[in-house]
Amino acid sequence: MQRVEVAIPAGSGHSYEILVGVELPHGVADQILERVSAARWAVISDSNVGPLYADALADALRAQGEVAECITVPAGEETKNRDTVAKIQDQLIDLGYGRDSCLVAVGGGVVGDVAGFVAATLFRGIPCVQVPTTLLAMVDSSVGGKTGIDTPAGKNLVGAFHQPVRVLIDVLALGSLPAAELTSGLAEVIKYGVILDADLFKKIDESLVDAGIAHCKADLEGVVARCCALKADVTAADEREANYRQVLNFGHTVAHGIETTLGYRIRHGEAVAIGMVAEARLAHRLVNAPEDLSARIAALCERVGLPTRLPEGCRPEDVVAAAAKDKKVRAGQLRCALPADIGTMAQGPDGYGIAVDSADLLAVLR
Ligand SMILES: NC(=O)c1ccc[n+]([C@@H]2O[C@H](COP(=O)([O-])OP(=O)(O)OC[C@H]3O[C@@H](n4cnc5c(N)ncnc54)[C@H](O)[C@@H]3O)[C@@H](O)[C@H]2O)c1
Ligand SMILES: [Zn+2]
Structure with missing residues (x-):
């Protein structure tokens, strides 16, 4: 235990x-x-x-x-x-x-x-x-x-x-649990790796996926416990999301835009996977993250069976418009939590919520 x-x-x-x-x-x-x-x-x-x-x-x-x-x-x-x-x-x-x-x-x-x-x-x-x-x-x-x-x-x-x-x-x-629900949950596990723990990202990539996630209880317990510990640390440091807790929102600004555009006819984790890949591209543009960051996240998401591109019928313009209306928009400004690299988050002048222009978001979604 x-x-x-x-x-x-x-x-x-x-x-x-x-x-x-x-x-x-x-x-x-x-x-x-x-x-x-x-x-x-x-x-x-x-x-x-x-x-x-x-x-x-x-x-x-x-x-x-x-x-x-x-x-x-x-x-x-x-x-x-x-x-x-x-x-x-x-x-x-x-x-x-x-x-x-x-x-x-x-x-x-x-x-x-x-x-x-x-x-x-x-x-x-x-x-x-x-x-x-x-x-x-x-x-x-x-x-x-x-x-x-x-x-x-x-x-x-x-x-x-x-x-x-x-x-x-x-x-x-x-x-x-239906397989699609398990896969959807894996998006959040991958998110923890990207935002806070490069070793976890590596572990998912190297052992968990190959072994077949549902079949390795010990590994799975370790991974779940690690994710809980990471969320526990973030929550303890910033229960009310004043600043640091925003790191958990990586991938979610775009994900919420997608969910709204599709009227929630997509699983949350699937939207988060697409969101992480797009926001990692933003991270390269805005906070100097490595150019291959997005491709590395996309490769892992694809290996576990998560989508990495906007689904048919989901237009980038609509996703940006929906994201801009999201409750995470503070003072009319679209914000994303962006990784500087696998395992570390970038900080801007206002902390972990980095200001993003609609035009940049649109560009990475296209
Ligand atoms: N409070 C928070 O911090 C927080 C964070 C993220 C998400 N959420 C919320 O969580 C909700 C999504 O949760 P979810 O993805 O777990 O969806 P869910 O609770 O709808 O569960 C998904 C489906 O799996 C079934 N199910 C659950 N466990 C099962 C099992 N062991 N075996 C067979 N079937 C099982 C459920 O009956 C349901 O049909 C959303 O409402 C979201 O807003 C809250
Ligand atoms: Zn989520």
Whole structure:
């Protein structure tokens, strides 16, 4: 088992542990009960993950004499809305849950964001344990304390910072994940390598891909733990994204432009892969990154099966226009977090968010 400490500075939340290599359901139940005490547990999950893991976790908690219910929401991003939050909150109140309850989010980023937001708001905040079951949720969304939902106007517009009390990861749960979801999650893993860890980038390139990612548990645990540690460091240094946390946005300015243009008919990781390749080209233009940086990232993305070019019907002009409207535009200025090379990020006059001209972005997308 690998342990990663997320050290949140005193005053802005609590520190907590991420454990990688805990087995669902019994190992997870044991780890929850060892560290968190609650009068009642609500395991929140979706229609795919519920029957696979969450029901069994609620059973395992009940087998230890605990009061536990499983609440299952429909799978998919459409569920990440106010209505779902209200339904879960009302159901918990009706069932008699109170301030001494704890939520356990079992699922991908959708479940984690919804359950985390319910936990942040119900009774002015109750604890939440995150048990991520997609690669994206393991290396990204379950760590860092951002929770929230979508509104008709856009994604993640309503939310709260609410750090989990523990994050418990069983990489074997990835065995049931559709291959395209696993590949999509790999984009975020590659991103960590590019922004913060050249050795990780090399490791993905040399060992993980060749061995077949889903088949090497030990390697996979190591990689997931490393990504969590990297996100934990960044989050601890800058929980509210004042400056340093922006490094995590590499590839994402373009990715959000693509997602908006396509009405989210593309997986997030796929958009991020295309975004990283384009933004690495920008990095060569704007912050003197090596000319082959983009090609190196593209080669690795292609090896794992990620796209690296704008899909058919996605026009560069539209992507730039959508990116320019994105919430990461500060004071009317388009910004990107850009690598200086594999493993290091560039800083501009305003920190890690580098000002980018629409014309430059358009040029690299073409
Ligand atoms: N809070 C954050 O910091 C943060 C960061 C990144 C992304 N996000 C959010 O995360 C969400 C995307 O998360 P995601 O990619 O995990 O998608 P998801 O939660 O929709 O899961 C993808 C699909 O896989 C299924 N699934 C999950 N685990 C499974 C398993 N082990 N076996 C079989 N099926 C499984 C789900 O039911 C779903 O159909 C987005 O809403 C995004 O905004 C949040
Ligand atoms: Zn992302």
